[in-house]
Amino acid sequence: MDGLEILIFLFLLILGYFSGTYFEKRHYKSIRERERKTLHVPMVTFGAKQSLPEAQDAQLFVGSVVISVDYFKMISATLRNLVGGRVMVYESLLDRGRREALLRMKEEAMAWGANQIMNVRLETAAIGGRSGNNSGPGSVEVIAYGTGIR
Amino acid sequence: MFIRYKQPKKPPEGNVIKHSPLLNFAYLLGTVVIISAVIFVALGFFADWLAVRISPETERKIGDMLFHTISDEEIVDDKRIQYLEELLESLPESGETTRLPLTIHLIKSDVVNAAIMAGGHVFIHTALLEAVESENELAFVLAHELGHFQNHDPTKSLGRSLVFLVASMALGIGTSESGGVPDIVFRTGELTSLSYSRKQERAADLYGLSRAINRYGHGSHSLDFFKRLEEEEQEQGRLLKVSQYFSTHPLSKDRIVILNKAAAEKGWKMEGDAKPLPEWLHCPNMEECEPDAEE
Numbered sequence: 044m045d046g047l048e049i050l051i052f053l054f055l056l057i058l059g060y061f062s063g064t065y066f067e068k069r070h071y072k073s074i075r076e077r078e079r080k081t082l083h084v085p086m087v088t089f090g091a092k093q094s095l096p097e098a099q100d101a102q103l104f105v106g107s108v109v110i111s112v113d114y115f116k117m118i119s120a121t122l123r124n125l126v127g128g129r130v131m132v133y134e135s136l137l138d139r140g141r142r143e144a145l146l147r148m149k150e151e152a153m154a155w156g157a158n159q160i161m162n163v164r165l166e167t168a169a170i171g172g173r174s175g176n177n178s179g180p181g182s183v184e185v186i187a188y189g190t191g192i193r
Numbered sequence: 194m195f196i197r198y199k200q201p202k203k204p205p206e207g208n209v210i211k212h213s214p215l216l217n218f219a220y221l222l223g224t225v226v227i228i229s230a231v232i233f234v235a236l237g238f239f240a241d242w243l244a245v246r247i248s249p250e251t252e253r254k255i256g257d258m259l260f261h262t263i264s265d266e267e268i269v270d271d272k273r274i275q276y277l278e279e280l281l282e283s284l285p286e287s288g289e290t291t292r293l294p295l296t297i298h299l300i301k302s303d304v305v306n307a308a309i310m311a312g313g314h315v316f317i318h319t320a321l322l323e324a325v326e327s328e329n330e331l332a333f334v335l336a337h338e339l340g341h342f343q344n345h346d347p348t349k350s351l352g353r354s355l356v357f358l359v360a361s362m363a364l365g366i367g368t369s370e371s372g373g374v375p376d377i378v379f380r381t382g383e384l385t386s387l388s389y390s391r392k393q394e395r396a397a398d399l400y401g402l403s404r405a406i407n408r409y410g411h412g413s414h415s416l417d418f419f420k421r422l423e424e425e426e427q428e429q430g431r432l433l434k435v436s437q438y439f440s441t442h443p444l445s446k447d448r449i450v451i452l453n454k455a456a457a458e459k460g461w462k463m464e465g466d467a468k469p470l471p472e473w474l475h476c477p478n479m480e481e482c483e484p485d486a487e488e
């Protein structure tokens with residue numbers, strides 16, 4: 044590792060920290076605001092093996108989001124891998140993904156006129172990153188889907 | 194059964210802990226750095242501890258592994274090797290044993306050098322045989338190397354690499370391309386910097402002089418080789434030729450002064466006649482050859 048590599052490493056680390064923190068703060072602000080706005084529509088996991096409440100229409104709604112890991116989070120997590128324990132930098136990332144995916148699904152359902160969203164499910168998938176030959180920062184995809192009724 | 198959805202007053206916040214990513218990062222970095230430093234230091238102490246305790250068989254195996262990584266041009270089947278072996282064997286005091294049989298490797302090179310490796314491999318460059326002017330000088334150089342061996346200096350100088358070498362030996366791992374030496378040993382980078390500390394040099398010097406006196410009855414002429422090397426080192430141009438010897442055996446200017454002082458303290462005899470070298474020591478097989486067309 045020569046001087047230039049160390050310099051690039053530090054640059055990526057600092058860039059990752061400042062941009063990552065800024066985007067996370069802004070994202071959380073938007074999430075909280077939209078969650079408050081859509082709070083009145085129930086969103087439940089109920090409905091897989093039960094009959095749905097009486098309604099005229101039912102439709103599938105999907106909310107999907109992909110969030111990238113920044114360099115700072117990745118190095119933090121790499122260090123955490125050596126030590127062990129909760130990877131808090133990734134916990135907030137997944138929390139944002141989960142809530143954003145739910146919101147996107149819910150907002151779409153509400154635009155359609157849903158008064159309830161039943162049988163909500165969540166799934167995550169890792170894209171790129173440490174899997175395979177690619178050793179750069181990866182991304183995480185969170186998908187939320189549920190049945191909207193009106 | 195009928196379940197009613199009750200609207201919460203506030204959206205749930207999840208269970209993500211509020212924390213400072215920077216502090217978290219600093220904590221992680223600090224932990225990793227401190228643990229690595231502790232392991233690195235402990236490995237150094239462990240290597241020192243291990244260096245004098247590994248069995249001769251293990252040392253022999255390590256020596257053979259390292260020996261295969263050296264690609265110098267070795268002269269085999271030469272009467273000079275026999276002469277050097279006999280000279281080396283005559284040096285230890287009666288009753289003193291070496292933990293391994295010593296093997297002389299005569300290397301064709303115009304760089305003055307002599308060194309001993311783990312496992313009892315003694316390297317003598319042909320240039321050394323041209324540079325020495327009496328058997329007393331040659332005996333002192335050999336005895337000095339023997340002193341390093343008796344003090345376990347070659348294994349000590351392997352440093353942390355030694356731990357990995359012994360571990361790989363025990364686990365039976367290693368790659369054939371590197372002569373059986375595990376790659377990690379090369380990564381620790383200590384294999385190539387086989388230099389001894391000033392303290393180790395002094396101990397080897399003292400041992401060397403005592404064994405030279407043991408053989409010749411006096412310490413005279415034994416140090417002349419170093420006196421000449423020291424003078425040559427001052428001169429520009431010849432520096433390169435002798436530098437290899439000094440890179441593995443750091444020379445301090447007071448080396449000869451210290452030895453003379455130690456000899457005076459112990460009452461060692463430092464006057465006497467030099468024993469001449471075999472006449473054609475610089476020629477292959479010690480057969481008469483032209484001074485310029487040697488080798």
Ligand SMILES: [Zn+2]
Nearest residue numbers: 389394397442
């Ligand atoms: Zn030495």
